[in-house]
Amino acid sequence: MPSALILIADGTEEMEFTIVYDTLVRAGVSCTSAFVSDEHREGNSGSYESNPPFAKGSRGIKILPDTYFSPQAATPDEYDLLVIPGGAKGAETISNNSPIQHLVREYLQAGKFVGMICAGSLAALRSGLSKQPLTSHPSVREQLKDAFEYSEDPVVVSGKLITSRGPGTAFPFALTLVELLCGKEKRAEVAGPMIFPPGTFA
Amino acid sequence: MPSALILIADGTEEMEFTIVYDTLVRAGVSCTSAFVSDEHREGNSGSYESNPPFAKGSRGIKILPDTYFSPQAATPDEYDLLVIPGGAKGAETISNNSPIQHLVREYLQAGKFVGMICAGSLAALRSGLSKQPLTSHPSVREQLKDAFEYSEDPVVVSGKLITSRGPGTAFPFALTLVELLCGKEKRAEVAGPMIFPPGTFA
Numbered sequence: 461m462p463s464a465l466i467l468i469a470d471g472t473e474e475m476e477f478t479i480v481y482d483t484l485v486r487a488g489v490s491c492t493s494a495f496v497s498d499e500h501r502e503g504n505s506g507s508y509e510s511n512p513p514f515a516k517g518s519r520g521i522k523i524l525p526d527t528y529f530s531p532q533a534a535t536p537d538e539y540d541l542l543v544i545p546g547g548a549k550g551a552e553t554i555s556n557n558s559p560i561q562h563l564v565r566e567y568l569q570a571g572k573f574v575g576m577i578c579a580g581s582l583a584a585l586r587s588g589l590s591k592q593p594l595t596s597h598p599s600v601r602e603q604l605k606d607a608f609e610y611s612e613d614p615v616v617v618s619g620k621l622i623t624s625r626g627p628g629t630a631f632p633f634a635l636t637l638v639e640l641l642c643g644k645e646k647r648a649e650v651a652g653p654m655i656f657p658p659g660t661f662a
Numbered sequence: 663m664p665s666a667l668i669l670i671a672d673g674t675e676e677m678e679f680t681i682v683y684d685t686l687v688r689a690g691v692s693c694t695s696a697f698v699s700d701e702h703r704e705g706n707s708g709s710y711e712s713n714p715p716f717a718k719g720s721r722g723i724k725i726l727p728d729t730y731f732s733p734q735a736a737t738p739d740e741y742d743l744l745v746i747p748g749g750a751k752g753a754e755t756i757s758n759n760s761p762i763q764h765l766v767r768e769y770l771q772a773g774k775f776v777g778m779i780c781a782g783s784l785a786a787l788r789s790g791l792s793k794q795p796l797t798s799h800p801s802v803r804e805q806l807k808d809a810f811e812y813s814e815d816p817v818v819v820s821g822k823l824i825t826s827r828g829p830g831t832a833f834p835f836a837l838t839l840v841e842l843l844c845g846k847e848k849r850a851e852v853a854g855p856m857i858f859p860p861g862t863f864a
Contacts, residue, residue, distance in 0.1 A: 478680040478723055482829070485721040493723075514726050519687040521680055521695075524716050524724035597857065614859040627684070628833065628858030655799065656830030657816040660862050 462641040463490040464541040465534055467560070468525050470498055471549025474517030475627040476577050480543055483634035486650045487642050489541075494534065495525035496560065498553045518547035531559035536570035540641060546578020546597055546626065555583035564589070568620050573640060577624040577633050584608065584621065593618040597626045631656070664843040665692040666743040667736055669762070670727050672700055673751025676719030677829040678779050682745055685836035688852045689844050691743075696736065697727035698762065700755045720749035733761035738772035742843060748780020748799055748828065757785035766791070770822050775842060779826040779835050786810065786823065795820040799828045833858070 466481050481491050495515055514522040527533070534542070542563060544554050554560055564587040567574045576583050581596035585607055594608040595616045604610060614629040615622065615636045622640070624633035631654075639647040668683050683693050697717055716724040729735070736744070744765060746756050756762055766789040769776045778785050783798035787809055796810035797818045806812060816831040817824065817838045824842070826835035833856075841849040 473684075474680050475677075475684050478676050479829075481723055482675075482677050482719070482721040491722070517684070519684040520693070521683055522726035524726060597855075599855075614857075626855065626857035627681075628853070628856040628862065631830065632859065651830070653799075653801075653828065654830040655816075655828035657834065660830065 461488060461490050462540045463538070464492070464543060464637075464641075465539040466491060466493045466543040466545070467496050467529065467554050468493050468515045468523060468545065469496040469550040469553040470516050471518050471547050471553065472515055472545050473547030473550065473578055473627060474519060474521040474523060476545040476547070476580075476630045477517070477523065479627075479630040480545065480575070480577070480634045480637070483631070483638060483650060484641075486654075487638040487646050489638070489641055492527060492539070493523075493525040494527050494529040496529045496554050496557055515550075518550065529560075531563065534563055536563075536567045536572040539572070541573040541575060541637060542567050543575040543637070544577070544580035544583045546580045548579050548599070551579035551582055554580065555586045561587040571620060573620050573622065573637065575622045575624075575633065575637055577630060578626045581623050584623070589621065592621065594621070594623045595625050596623060663690060663692050664742045665740070666694070666745060666839075666843075667741040668693060668695045668745040668747070669698050669731065669756050670695050670717045670725060670747065671698040671752040671755040672718050673720050673749050673755065674717055674747050675749030675752065675780055675829060676721060676723040676725060678747040678749065678782075678832045679719070679725065681829075681832040682747065682777070682779070682836045682839070685833070685840060685852060686843075688856075689840040689848050691840070691843055694729060694741070695725075695727040696729050696731040698731045698756050698759055717752075720752065731762075733765065736765055738765075738769045738774040741774070743775040743777060743839060744769050745777040745839070746779070746782035746785045748782045750781050750801070753781035753784055756782065757788040763789040773822060775822050775824065775839065777824045777826075777835065777839055779832060780828045783825050786825070791823065794823065796823070796825045797827055798825060
């Protein structure tokens with residue numbers, strides 16, 4: 461069974477997080493969400509080890525992650541896919557985390573998949589990835605357009621790096637991850653019962 | 663500021679819940695999520711009053727609701743919109759709850775909006791609503807097709823009752839609720855930064 465580690469922080473875009481996690485579970489992917497602490501978060505220091513706090517999403521939905529992010533437990537030996545969702549504040553916290561920057565490079569070097577959506581694509585820049593096709597939310601385009609071959613496609617697959625644009629592209633992003641991990645047939649099998657309107661790019 | 667009460671239970675489809683809540687917040691709607699207890703839930707009786715437990719979604723995402731459902735605090739005097747998401751088990755719990763059945767009728771009688779998506783449309787049947795246009799997830803079509811004018815449109819607006827089909831129609835459902843509560847311009851203003859792929863029905 462393929463496995464995915466999906467990062468979450470205060471300020472993560474909760475639709476992007478939820479659509480990816482839920483769609484991957486529908487495909488039979490074993491999903492783990494891991495809470496990445498903002499070092500400036502108040503009142504929680506030292507209390508994380510077994511029970512992560514809830515993450516407060518960008519629009520106020522409170523989600524209880526499965527575990528607390530630990531670099532040692534997040535290696536490409538453990539998971540087939542690492543996902544970095546958007547939401548401005550959550551993406552800042554995640555993409556500025558140097559152990560995560562290191563993991564992004566390790567996953568790609570190990571031939572494992574890395575997915576970034578919306579402002580989550582900042583992690584490609586902060587991890588120092590080479591110039592390659594990439595997309596993101598338009599709000600962070602300026603920061604990315606010179607360092608990458610910037611695209612406005614809904615989903616961009618560049619080797620093992622998959623990037624996407626925002627909540628509105630989260631379904632095709634998640635289904636592309638399903639296809640890469642589980643094949644085209646599984647993608648169609650998962651998309652069917654989700655009942656996309658005729659003509660939707662999914 | 664318009665306001666919405668969005669119900670959630672164990673087994674609620676977490677994408678449908680999250681897409682509706684988040685999209686309404688983006689439109690400036692004041693959203694409250696309320697946990698509806700499955701009476702058969704173990705180990706939690708009597709402990710709900712101030713801190714609701716997390717709801718475990720249909721694909722395992724754990725969400726902390728804003729409050730515990732109380733019929734007295736959920737009346738159409740308090741909110742402009744009542745939303746019932748899908749997810750087979752969550753929709754069963756919510757649609758079988760007789761105070762909620764009563765509230766569905768009260769909201770419509772008061773000229774307030776009621777939204778139901780996916781298996782959540784079962785609440786229209788259980789609330790004894792009159793025969794009118796309605797849609798749902800195909801998995802519950804058989805239970806609904808004789809009691810309603812069953813449609814396969816992604817979103818069906820029947821007076822103040824708005825129904826929809828599944829996760830794949832949750833964005834157009836949420837944006838239709840935005841349009842009804844806040845107008846067409848607000849719908850366009852909210853949809854823009856969500857970056858739907860060209861041609862998507864949103």
